Amino acid sequence: TDKPFGVNLITMHPQLTDLIEVCGRHGIGHVVLAGGIPPKGSVEAIKGFGAKVLVFAPTLALAKKLLRSGGDALVIEGMEAGGHIGPVSTSVLAQEMLPELHEDYLVFVAGGIGRGEAIAGYLEMGAVGVQLGTRFACATESIAHPDFKKAFFRASAREAVASVQVDPRLPVIPVRALKNKGTEHFTAKQREVAGLLDSESLEMAEAQLQIEHYWAGALRRAVIDGDVENGSLMAGQSVGMVKAEEPVADIIAELMSESEAALARR
Amino acid sequence: TDKPFGVNLITMHPQLTDLIEVCGRHGIGHVVLAGGIPPKGSVEAIKGFGAKVLVFAPTLALAKKLLRSGGDALVIEGMEAGGHIGPVSTSVLAQEMLPELHEDYLVFVAGGIGRGEAIAGYLEMGAVGVQLGTRFACATESIAHPDFKKAFFRASAREAVASVQVDPRLPVIPVRALKNKGTEHFTAKQREVAGLLDSESLEMAEAQLQIEHYWAGALRRAVIDGDVENGSLMAGQSVGMVKAEEPVADIIAELMSESEAALARR
Numbered sequence: 001t002d003k004p005f006g007v008n009l010i011t012m013h014p015q016l017t018d019l020i021e022v023c024g025r026h027g028i029g030h031v032v033l034a035g036g037i038p039p040k041g042s043v044e045a046i047k048g049f050g051a052k053v054l055v056f057a058p059t060l061a062l063a064k065k066l067l068r069s070g071g072d073a074l075v076i077e078g079m080e081a082g083g084h085i086g087p088v089s090t091s092v093l094a095q096e097m098l099p100e101l102h103e104d105y106l107v108f109v110a111g112g113i114g115r116g117e118a119i120a121g122y123l124e125m126g127a128v129g130v131q132l133g134t135r136f137a138c139a140t141e142s143i144a145h146p147d148f149k150k151a152f153f154r155a156s157a158r159e160a161v162a163s164v165q166v167d168p169r170l171p172v173i174p175v176r177a178l179k180n181k182g183t184e185h186f187t188a189k190q191r192e193v194a195g196l197l198d199s200e201s202l203e204m205a206e207a208q209l210q211i212e213h214y215w216a217g218a219l220r221r222a223v224i225d226g227d228v229e230n231g232s233l234m235a236g237q238s239v240g241m242v243k244a245e246e247p248v249a250d251i252i253a254e255l256m257s258e259s260e261a262a263l264a265r266r
Numbered sequence: 267t268d269k270p271f272g273v274n275l276i277t278m279h280p281q282l283t284d285l286i287e288v289c290g291r292h293g294i295g296h297v298v299l300a301g302g303i304p305p306k307g308s309v310e311a312i313k314g315f316g317a318k319v320l321v322f323a324p325t326l327a328l329a330k331k332l333l334r335s336g337g338d339a340l341v342i343e344g345m346e347a348g349g350h351i352g353p354v355s356t357s358v359l360a361q362e363m364l365p366e367l368h369e370d371y372l373v374f375v376a377g378g379i380g381r382g383e384a385i386a387g388y389l390e391m392g393a394v395g396v397q398l399g400t401r402f403a404c405a406t407e408s409i410a411h412p413d414f415k416k417a418f419f420r421a422s423a424r425e426a427v428a429s430v431q432v433d434p435r436l437p438v439i440p441v442r443a444l445k446n447k448g449t450e451h452f453t454a455k456q457r458e459v460a461g462l463l464d465s466e467s468l469e470m471a472e473a474q475l476q477i478e479h480y481w482a483g484a485l486r487r488a489v490i491d492g493d494v495e496n497g498s499l500m501a502g503q504s505v506g507m508v509k510a511e512e513p514v515a516d517i518i519a520e521l522m523s524e525s526e527a528a529l530a531r532r
Binding site: 120156166 | 344353365379431433
């Protein structure tokens with residue numbers, strides 16, 4: 001594309017500094033730092049080449065700290081979202097954060113948004129914008145495998161479930177994805193590894209590594225290879241509102257017209 | 267009280283018919299049928315003595331069926347709520363249900379509501395009202411134990427967690443409550459019982475019964491006896507917005523003024 005675009009970087013990436021440098025070389029205008037608290041120096045490095053930095057924060061106190069120390073805007077993302085999630089829902093985060101922040105800072109709301117009425121609602125609570133992922137995952141322009149898209153069209157909200165941690169010794173970062181064979185296997189795997197720990201046939205470090213690596217490459221297997229049984233079909237709860245393959249322009253037009261109608265009714 | 271009031275009945279109660287009859291004898295004006303699909307005849311029995319019936323429904327199809335077959339109003343309750351919950355968040359249910367239902371039916375929204383801005387938002391999406399529990403649990407008028415109230419004032423949204431099912435053979439109906447020792451013990455208990463099943467030292471029926479009965483009486487232990495370590499501190503994610511003991515009238519006045527301010531800004 002020759003249009004401006006942003007880049008989403010995962011804060012825990014071991015080469016985060018290098019990735020930021022690449023963004024700088026290509027004159028990226030916006031960088032989103034997702035997945036955790038930005039490590040020291042990362043916000044400054046991005047602002048150093050003139051880009052805007054968007055940060056995530058799970059609590060009000062941390063949000064204020066990040067915004068005061070250079071973040072240009074905040075994204076609050078509820079547990080309805082697809083992929084890696086926190087424990088609190090979008091509407092609760094919005095109630096806790098927007099009244100406190102919206103007068104002084106730019107706040108975007110994300111998680112579970114599939115219709116324009118919800119966009120209008122968050123804008124009126126003080127958000128400057130919203131972030132939607134699931135709604136666009138199956139757009140005509142998306143390179144996702146046809147079987148991945150079919151799974152989305154068929155799924156309802158209740159099938160987009162957060163992964164469950166079975167044993168306190170084996171940490172699992174919750175990921176929301178469509179239920180499939182992989183979900184069941186993952187639970188069974190955790191019970192199996194916990195059993196091996198109980199019988200002392202496995203070291204703790206190796207056990208935790210087996211759980212941590214279980215889903216490695218699984219998103220790619222689902223999205224690109226179309227393995228909808230064993231791959232990770234990351235999806236937000238708005239997946240029930242995704243019913244057919246549509247061009248991005250049509251999706252945006254529909255969201256805008258729903259928002260406008262909602263605002264006009266008031 | 268000599269004011270009108272409603273009664274909330276659990277649909278799976280074995281004596282539901284008798285309870286409905288008691289409501290009839292006392293001229294109750296509104297009955298809420300919660301916790302599942304109303305059994306045959308229950309809606310008719312309530313309407314028989316002139317009361318209005320409010321029903322819960324987890325999906326759009328079921329909501330339409332219940333409203334067409336006599337339900338006077340629908341409550342959609344998201345997984346942010348305290349106590350027994352479904353899997354889908356309030357804002358997602360609102361997007362799926364309100365646009366389809368609000369022109370023909372009366373719909374109330376519940377789950378995770380702690381501020382007037384959210385009330386205004388759902389009303390503008392087409393709800394006729396909202397249902398709040400957590401926000402009122404620690405009111406001055408509430409008979410909850412002082413230690414229960416203190417636990418609420420201290421808690422943040424992320425501490426109100428849904429109970430987790432560890433083993434596919436041992437069903438757990440998710441309940442949202444504040445994390446405490448009881449939460450940890452319950453997970454350990456499930457693993458212990460699953461282990462006994464594996465080693466065939468326990469019958470399946472007895473195993474499931476042990477899990478089902480684990481929390482029996484636990485809400486009363488928390489709310490009335492003040493056992494905040496082992497009781498069930500049922501709380502919605504709005505618990506982080508409950509900060510002090512206030513009279514019900516003050517809570518309602520605050521919610522109304524936040525709603526009005528939100529609507530006036532538009």
